Amino acid sequence: EAGVVQSPRYKIIEKKQPVAFWCNPISGHNTLYWYLQNLGQGPELLIRYENEEAVDDSQLPKDRFSAERLKGVDSTLKIQPAELGDSAVYLCASSPGIAGEVGELFFGEGSRLTVL
């Protein structure tokens, strides 16, 4: 069975440019997460989806970040405009979505963003 697929793996852009990351979760997984991981640090939650609904976006910087999960499957995370401090790895994860608990997360390999 295919795992969580993310693209692109690497992206280099100039500051103020827009960028988008795509995630295809494991088939049947209702819950999808976007995490940000800075070098040498643990993943930090940006947004969590239950099916197509964003149930926790409290840590998403909404002035420049946006996300969507169409039809409760694939998801896109966008940054516009990008700033130097946005350089990081953006991880997507999915889980079966067991009621009342987070459960095991299945992570993609991440999209590494470098903003120049």
Next chain:
Amino acid sequence: QQPVQSPQAVILREGEDAVINCSSSKALYSVHWYRQKHGEAPVFLMILLKGGEQKGHEKISASFNEKKQQSSLYLTASQLSYSGTYFCGTENPAGNKLTFGGGTRVLVKP
């Protein structure tokens, strides 16, 4: 609030043991452990639930002290493949949020 992991890094010889600690200032529903190798995705190791139930599929073991809001991961008779960064994730009592610690880098040498 992010859980605190210690030590930040540890170097072992193959066959040696190590303990990684994770502590939280808030009440916990469960503790999760993940391992991430350089340039790769974090991989699930285990979940420790309130009440002592443990779910995992690795030979690496762990404990969860609910009262002290702490968990420890035990690397016993370490193998070269144990090298990587270990993250604990603490789940809030509502069971809907996982917050990761800063990680512990483990290097196992031959």
